[in-house]
Amino acid sequence: MTEAKINKSYRDIKQIVLDRIRTRVWPPDSIMPSEVALVEEFSSTRTTVNRALRELADEGFLERRRKAGTRVLEAPLRHAKFSIPVTRDEVTGAGATYRYALIGAEVIEAPEWLMARLNLKGAQQVLHVRCMHYSDNAAFQFEERWIVIATVPSVVEATFVDMGPNEWLIREVPVTDIELSFMATCADDSLAAFLETSVGTPLFTAERITWLQDAPVTLARMHFAAGYRMTTRL
Amino acid sequence: MTEAKINKSYRDIKQIVLDRIRTRVWPPDSIMPSEVALVEEFSSTRTTVNRALRELADEGFLERRRKAGTRVLEAPLRHAKFSIPVTRDEVTGAGATYRYALIGAEVIEAPEWLMARLNLKGAQQVLHVRCMHYSDNAAFQFEERWIVIATVPSVVEATFVDMGPNEWLIREVPVTDIELSFMATCADDSLAAFLETSVGTPLFTAERITWLQDAPVTLARMHFAAGYRMTTRL
DNA sequence: TAGTGGTCTAGACCACCCG
């Protein structure tokens, strides 16, 4: 009386396997049946069963190793997927009106801490840009960014008056690697003023470093207005 | 003089396609060649080409629609993947010694705000647990958690002396849905004391709500020690 | 060394949806 006979698609198989994991038919840390066995049970093929199991492994439910078999993982370390959108899209996507404002842009010598973060060697010129993003005319995000001129020479011609540096970079510079960090920071005088809050307020901050091959492109700090939550469902 | 002839694997094809996207051979917003065309170029099969393109679509580089074809996306809204590990593993994985300490656990009536967050109806009993996680004997994380007793009746027998509530729940209760939020909070007297910092310090905080089907299981707030950064590479 | 997953081939049918 196998529960599944008509089921053939990889989605069906995924669901059945997931149910068996949840109901402890295949308990955590145990080895579940091999692909060949499941092919037999579901009257399917290895291609299809493999796709189901591979996706479940990608999603963090299973661990697969040749010869060792497929192990059910203890903790579903389900990957949180944050799609870090362009700020404009994040605001308009919420049904609000987006407004951008450039605060300032200037070429400077890269400070010590930046050279360390970006692994820069020798003296380097960077373009330091500060700007604001508004949602329905309320402060939404203060963005501070350093762009490595050696990597993006054409950036010196950009004005960033109509378009934020992120949108400009996305259009102009391909990126191969991204390092993303989230943290809590403290509003200083400047941040408090721009984000329309009081000094000392905790702010949710994202920092993103992007690379083109081995060349650092930019480091961006995005300080969100007080009370911001970054939320996702898995 | 096609650059690729020996290449056959889906990984090779992924890399080639990615390069062409980055070098603007197939510019953003354009329609790239169909699977059949690529099968011809790479002397491959649809199964293989399809896997390459499907994965690139999953990773946010492409948008695929029947009949319309495969479109190169403007902004690589590459998904940030955070594997939210068990705190114990996060600490030991960093090479530090992990220590757990229960602060207190008591059954209470669910307060208003909690009922709203969990979509609870009517009076509900919840187990309120507070505990600390240490890394090399330094405060690492203060955890505050509310567990819905109606959903997890056996929780009243747990002591949480040797094991944190998260680890206990992972072993005992399957979960179908997770809502995860990140935010910045302000250290109050209690938090400052437990996390060995001063009142008013900004703290990185994660909030996780888990569900079993439609039944809320738990809401957890994890306050990290000052200076904590959550980092990922994409 | 043998079992298990990783991947590819060759072909097929179908669902969707743009023109």
Added chain:
DNA sequence: GGGTGGTCTAGACCACTAT
């Protein structure tokens, strides 16, 4: 209507690794 992607079948060879 017809082109495109979505998926399945049936079979094969190979890479890795536990035993």
